[in-house]
Amino acid sequence: MIVTLPAPAPPAAPAPALRLPRRRRSGRSPAGPVEAALADLAAARATGTLYASAGALHLADGAVVDADSPAAPGVEALLTGCGRLTGPQWAAQLAACAGTGRTLAEQLVGAGHVSFGELQLCQLTAVLDAAYVVLSRPEGDGGEPSFVPGSAPLLTLDRPMSVRELRVAVGRRRALLDRVWPSPQLDAVAVRRRPGTVPRGCTRRRQAVLEAADGHRTPTEIALLLGRSAYGTVLDVRHLAARGLVEPGGLTAAPPALPPRSAAPPGSAAPPAYDPSDPHVALLLRIRAGLEARL
Amino acid sequence: MPGIDDCLAEAMGVPGALGASLVDWTSGLALGTAGAGPGGDHEAGAADATELARAVTQSTSFTDPAAGTAPAEDLILSTGAAYHLVRFLETDFDSSLILYLRLDRERANLAMARLRLAAIAEQLVLD
Numbered sequence: 001m002i003v004t005l006p007a008p009a010p011p012a013a014p015a016p017a018l019r020l021p022r023r024r025r026s027g028r029s030p031a032g033p034v035e036a037a038l039a040d041l042a043a044a045r046a047t048g049t050l051y052a053s054a055g056a057l058h059l060a061d062g063a064v065v066d067a068d069s070p071a072a073p074g075v076e077a078l079l080t081g082c083g084r085l086t087g088p089q090w091a092a093q094l095a096a097c098a099g100t101g102r103t104l105a106e107q108l109v110g111a112g113h114v115s116f117g118e119l120q121l122c123q124l125t126a127v128l129d130a131a132y133v134v135l136s137r138p139e140g141d142g143g144e145p146s147f148v149p150g151s152a153p154l155l156t157l158d159r160p161m162s163v164r165e166l167r168v169a170v171g172r173r174r175a176l177l178d179r180v181w182p183s184p185q186l187d188a189v190a191v192r193r194r195p196g197t198v199p200r201g202c203t204r205r206r207q208a209v210l211e212a213a214d215g216h217r218t219p220t221e222i223a224l225l226l227g228r229s230a231y232g233t234v235l236d237v238r239h240l241a242a243r244g245l246v247e248p249g250g251l252t253a254a255p256p257a258l259p260p261r262s263a264a265p266p267g268s269a270a271p272p273a274y275d276p277s278d279p280h281v282a283l284l285l286r287i288r289a290g291l292e293a294r295l
Numbered sequence: 296m297p298g299i300d301d302c303l304a305e306a307m308g309v310p311g312a313l314g315a316s317l318v319d320w321t322s323g324l325a326l327g328t329a330g331a332g333p334g335g336d337h338e339a340g341a342a343d344a345t346e347l348a349r350a351v352t353q354s355t356s357f358t359d360p361a362a363g364t365a366p367a368e369d370l371i372l373s374t375g376a377a378y379h380l381v382r383f384l385e386t387d388f389d390s391s392l393i394l395y396l397r398l399d400r401e402r403a404n405l406a407m408a409r410l411r412l413a414a415i416a417e418q419l420v421l422d
Contacts, residue, residue, distance in 0.1 A: 078388040116298045117419040118386065124326050125390045128319060158298070159327065165338075169322035172342070176321055180353065201355055203362050228389035231321060239353075 034135060035167065037145045042163035048149035054137035055130050058153045063160035066123075066153035067130035071137075071220045072230040075119075075126045075155055081227015085113045094154075104154045123157055128169065129229045131161075135170045173231055178288075180235065181242035187234050190216050190249035197245050209236045215249035302419045303329035306396050309411045311403025313377070314396075316341055320348035320383075321391045333397060344395040347372065347381050364390060369409065378405055382416045394419075 034052045041050060045062035055069025068074050073081060076090050085093075085108075093107045102110065109116050161169075177184070192215030199210055212222045223233035240246040297305070299317055306315035307329045314330035318341040325332075325341035332340040351357045352366045359367065365383035372379040377400050384392040396412050398405075 073389075081389075082387040084387060115421060117302060118421075120299050121384070121386060121390060121392060121420065122388055124319070125388065125392070128322060128324070161324075165324060169319070169324040172324075172345075173322045176349070201358055201360060203358055203360055203366065205362070205364075226389075229391075232389055232391060235321065243355075 032135075032138065034145050037147065038135075038163050038167075041147060046147070046149065048147055049151045049153075050145055050147050052134050052137075052145040055134040057131060057134055058151070058156070060152075060156065060160060063162050064127065064131065064166055065156040065160045067127045067134060068153075069130040069133040069230075071224075072129040072133045073126070073224060073227060074130065075122050077224070077227055078122050078126060078229075079114060089113065097154075120158060123155055125229060127157060127161070129231050131166055132170050132173055132231045135167070136174065177235060177238050181238040182288075183238070183241060186237055186241055186246070186248065187219055190218050191222075191237055191241075191246045192249045194245055194247045199240075199243075199245055202240075202245075206236050206240055209233060210240060210245060213237070213240075213246050213249075297418055299327040299419070300329070302394075302415050303327050305415050305418075306394065306412060309396065309398070309403070309408050311378075311398040311401070311408065312396060313399055314340065316344070316395045318344055318348075318393050318395055319391055320345045320352070320393050326392075330397075340397070341395065344379070344381055344393065347379070348383070348393050364388075369413070371405065371409065373400070373405070376400055378403055378408065380409060380412050382412045384416055384420060386420050 034050070034057075037050055038057065041048075041059055042062040047060050047062075048058075050057045050059065054071060055067065057064055058066040058068075076087075079085055080087055080090060093111060093113070094104065096102075096111075097104050097107050100107065105119055108114050109119060114122070177187075191213045193210050193213050199207065202210065208226060209222055212225055217225065219234045219237045220230055222228075222237075223230045226233070237246060303315045303317065306312060312330060314332050314337065315328070316325045316332070316337055317327040318325050323342035323345040325337050328337040328341075332338070333343070334340075347370050351370065357367065363385055364387070365385040367383055369383065370379075370381040372381075378398040380394075380396045380398070382394040382396070384390065384394065386392070394412060394416050396408065398408055
C-alpha cells in the first residue's frame, strides 16, 4: 500500500497584500495562568489538584494523573455513553468501593463492566480530552487558578503524563484543528447544518454530529449529547466546516470570520483585517497551520 | 487480564519486531512504548506515525462512510529495511488511538505480523 503524506507547502504561493495575524505556536505559546501554574507545580513535584475556570488537573509528584472538566465527558460519561454500564450501575460501583476498600478501577474491572485494557484506554482518552479543554480555554472572569495540595482523584492513570508532554500534545491538537479548518470561532458557538447542503461521503460519525447541529448546540453540547470526546467533536465540526456543511448557528452569511486566536483577551476580539473567503488567504492560513505543526 | 503494557510486550513478540507504541493520533502522544523507537526516539516515531494516520482521517478519498470509531483498519508502509504497521483501535467509546509496530523487514512476515497486530488490538479492548 502506498501512503501519501500531506503535500508540503507549495514553493511559491502568490502573496496577496494582506497581513495575517501573528500567532505564536500553540505548543509553546506564552504560558497562560494555568500553564504557568502547571509548570511551577511540575518543577516542585507537587501532589494535589489545580483548579482552573474550565476544569481541574490532578497531579502526583509533579505529573498529571487525572483531569476533568464539565465541558469534556469523563470516564463515566464515555462508558455510560457507549452503553457499557448505566448511571445507576456506576453509582453502585462507586458505593461498593467504600465498602470493600478497593479502588474504583479494581471495582469496575472486577464487576466485569469493562476490561483492564479498555479502562486504561478510556482513562487516557478522558484525561487528554479534559486537559485539552482546561489548557485551551482562556481564563475568563474565574480569576487565577488555585491549587489544593494533597487531594487524590478516584481514578488515576497507571502511567502519569508529564506536564511537558501534555503541553506538547495539546499544542499538536490545536495545530491539527487549524490544519483542517483554521476557524476557532466555530469551537465555542452554536452550530447548525448549512441550509441546502447535501452531505455526501460523510462517515456515520460526522453524520451524527451534523444531525445534532441544530443551531442551538455548541460543539461541547454535541459532544456531551453523543457521549463523545470534546476534542473529537470539535475536530468533526471543523471537518464539516471545511466542506461547507456547517456554519455558526446565528449567522446566515457564508464563510465564518476568523478572529485572531489568543492574540487579544476574550471579549475584545478585533475584527479580522483580511477576508477569509479569499482563496489566497485560506491557502496561507493552511500553510501557516502546517508549518506550526512541524516546527 | 491484559493491559496496555502487556499488549505492547506481546507486539514485541511478533517475529522481527523492533518497537511498538500506543499513540493518540490527534496529539501524537505516545501513551505506552516497548522496544526501540525509530532512531531510538519513540516520541518522534509516535508523531510521525500520527502523520500517517492523519493522511487517512483527513482525506475524503479514504473515508469509509460505514466506519465506526476507527476511521480505517490499518496502514502498511514498507521501506527497504522495515515495515511500519499502524493499526487503528476500535473501541466502544469515542477514542483516537493507534498501535504502531515497526518491524525488521529481513526477519518479519508481513501477513502474519498484520494478523497478530489485529489480534493484539482486539485483545486490548475486549475481555
